[in-house]
Amino acid sequence: MAAVLKATPVTFVAHALAVACAVMVLVWCISFRGGLAWEATNKSLIFNIHPVLMLIGFIILGGEAIMSYKSLPLKKEVKKVVHLVLHAVALILGIVGICAAFKFHNESSILNMYSLHSWVGIGVIILYGIQWIYGFLIFFYPGGNTSLRSESLPWHVLFGMFVYALAVANAALGFLEKLTFLESAGLDKFGPEAYLVNFTAIATVLYGAFVMVTVYAQKDQEPEDAGYSAI
């Protein structure tokens, strides 16, 4: 794959999709759904924090963290810090986003943890945390020996891709679940809000796909430091 694709042009498409996703989820939650609030009598405003933080905070920042390691024109040690800091911020915003969903449920007397979206979501956030801690310990501080690093790296990439793909798929599950609730409550199935939510989900999936393609694409910078051998 690396032979046929350069990473940087793929990241440009991904960045553009990220902007589109961010704008669409904000328009949905602010213009169509009334805005965001941590404390409110209209509990829907608490829920609205959830898709915004999960998409912009978790999926988009997590994707940028993945792409940063391949595409930034910086030294490996600097890129490593950017990679782990962006992933840490994504993880924290993801956890806050999940807390917003629980808060909405609890204050609205809605059951927690019954849906596939909630199950996969909790699984993803735990796996993401494990992946971050393992990566920090082996590749950053205190750091494993050369043999452990080189043996761990393909598994770090494979497991990271699995968890990220699961996160993106779970975002699609979340959009579908919320829209199904809204449509069951009377929202027009072919109205502008339904189209907006579906297109946001499709753009999110495409963003995730482009992010993952960059992992298998060729570096443009630092040819002496190319590919997975850069541990």
Add this chain to the structure above:
Amino acid sequence: MAAVLKATPVTFVAHALAVACAVMVLVWCISFRGGLAWEATNKSLIFNIHPVLMLIGFIILGGEAIMSYKSLPLKKEVKKVVHLVLHAVALILGIVGICAAFKFHNESSILNMYSLHSWVGIGVIILYGIQWIYGFLIFFYPGGNTSLRSESLPWHVLFGMFVYALAVANAALGFLEKLTFLESAGLDKFGPEAYLVNFTAIATVLYGAFVMVTVYAQKDQEPEDAGYSAI
């Protein structure tokens, strides 16, 4: 990745997950949902054809088609025929499964093509068909020249992985959508049927993940014919 994983043991796990998925979707549609029928006054029996054919026919057979090319101890030309025939059967069963969903909607006065699941589903089946036709023409009959084959192969793998991942994610969307409808109509959110459907979806996602891992794993047979260069 190929350096650290052998394909055949991964396929064993995938086959076991495929059996689990097939049993679970049949138990769901037959024991919990009343069985399958193409013509029925109880229109739900027409719908039940949809998850059975999409999971066993499209996802599982499609996955076996993908794994067959890497794991079967046969000559390349034979494996190529197995690969394309299994994919063709998967595609045909997938199309019939989609027809069952439309038939159920039409006979139950339910709108078509409004949900994310339906949009992604139609997209997947069209992309799967394009991928099959392109693969047939370039790699089987009449077949492109050596240069075109070797340039096409990484794209065939990349595009195939994307479409298959989308198909698996869309299966999860379908399970969530149907279960949300059933729960909105009164099904116990923590009852045995809800757990069965959610576990079927999770097993499906794991099956898809193991199928995709085999693509990047190392062949056990025919070392002279290893990896993506086998065009």
